[in-house]
Amino acid sequence: MSGGGRIITPRPLIHSGHCVRTQWLIRSIVAALVFLSALPANADTLEARLAPCLACHGANGQSTIPEVPSLGGQPAFYLTIQLLMFREKLWVVEPMNQVMQGLKDDDLRDMAVYLAKLPPPEPPAGPVDPARLERAGTLIEQHRCNFCHNRDYSGEQNVPRLAGQREEYLVKALREYKNNTRRGYDASMADVLYLISDEQILDLAYFLSRLR
Numbered sequence: 228m229s230g231g232g233r234i235i236t237p238r239p240l241i242h243s244g245h246c247v248r249t250q251w252l253i254r255s256i257v258a259a260l261v262f263l264s265a266l267p268a269n270a271d272t273l274e275a276r277l278a279p280c281l282a283c284h285g286a287n288g289q290s291t292i293p294e295v296p297s298l299g300g301q302p303a304f305y306l307t308i309q310l311l312m313f314r315e316k317l318w319v320v321e322p323m324n325q326v327m328q329g330l331k332d333d334d335l336r337d338m339a340v341y342l343a344k345l346p347p348p349e350p351p352a353g354p355v356d357p358a359r360l361e362r363a364g365t366l367i368e369q370h371r372c373n374f375c376h377n378r379d380y381s382g383e384q385n386v387p388r389l390a391g392q393r394e395e396y397l398v399k400a401l402r403e404y405k406n407n408t409r410r411g412y413d414a415s416m417a418d419v420l421y422l423i424s425d426e427q428i429l430d431l432a433y434f435l436s437r438l439r
């Protein structure tokens with residue numbers, strides 16, 4: 228019977244000890260969970276969500292990949308509209324349509340505001356062909372590019388920055404407006420390009436990509 232007593236007696240001890248240990252364990256687990264959940268939460272910050280974007284577009288606002296546009300200094304409103312168009316597949320570009328899926332309007336706006344604050348891209352160094360610059364200058368006056376895109380081509384509202392953008396991306400964009408494969412938010416660019424030849428597109432892109 229004493230053995231039974233011994234068994235009974237330790238029971239509450241073990242039980243209460245177990246309780247204390249359990250409480251400690253639960254507190255540790257809760258603390259660990261709070262800590263762990265803080266990690267994914269951090270990974271979910273705007274910067275973390277933009278990391279894959281900037282791997283393509285350039286972390287300092289300047290793309291180093293052909294046909295991937297620089298985003299630094301683009302007006303936030305223009306960026307928001309384009310991101311929305313990618314999400315809704317109104318502008319069809321495989322990687323962009325994919326990365327935008329599941330993002331809310333607020334996400335798009337937050338991303339756009341962040342990207343707009345990155346430094347504008349630097350034009351490439353090296354000698355320039357004055358004849359090409361002059362030809363482009365005449366075209367720009369004729370078609371009033373700097374009326375909509377701002378005097379310094381920095382863009383505003385729904386009109387993008389062009390200064391310092393990658394040359395081959397500008398060529399691609401202008402060709403796609405001309406052959407109607409890129410549907411803009413509005414028809415301004417299709418109208419503008421109606422009377423512009425492919426040779427002139429090359430001169431315009433040459434000029435714009437070399438502006439600071």
Ligand code: HEC
Binds near residue numbers: 277280281296322
């Ligand atoms: C795999 C590379 C890649 C990734 C990742 C990527 N992009 Fe893009 N993005 C592109 C390409 C290529 C284009 C140009 C499409 C074209 O040819 O017209 C583009 C276009 C854009 C444009 C339009 C820019 C302009 O001047 O009109 C924006 C804005 C943009 N991306 C933002 C983002 C954001 C935000 C993310 C992340 C959520 C992202 N991109 C992820 C490749 C990428």
Ligand code: HEC
Binds near residue numbers: 386412416431
């Ligand atoms: C009537 C106003 C207007 C005029 C004039 C105009 N643009 Fe635009 N441009 C826009 C708008 C608005 C957009 C954005 C369209 C969209 O949503 O895709 C745009 C987009 C562009 C883009 C795409 C940039 C990017 O990051 O994807 C290029 C390149 C461009 N314009 C070049 C030119 C050139 C070169 C001229 C002159 C020959 C010109 N634009 C004249 C309004 C204008």
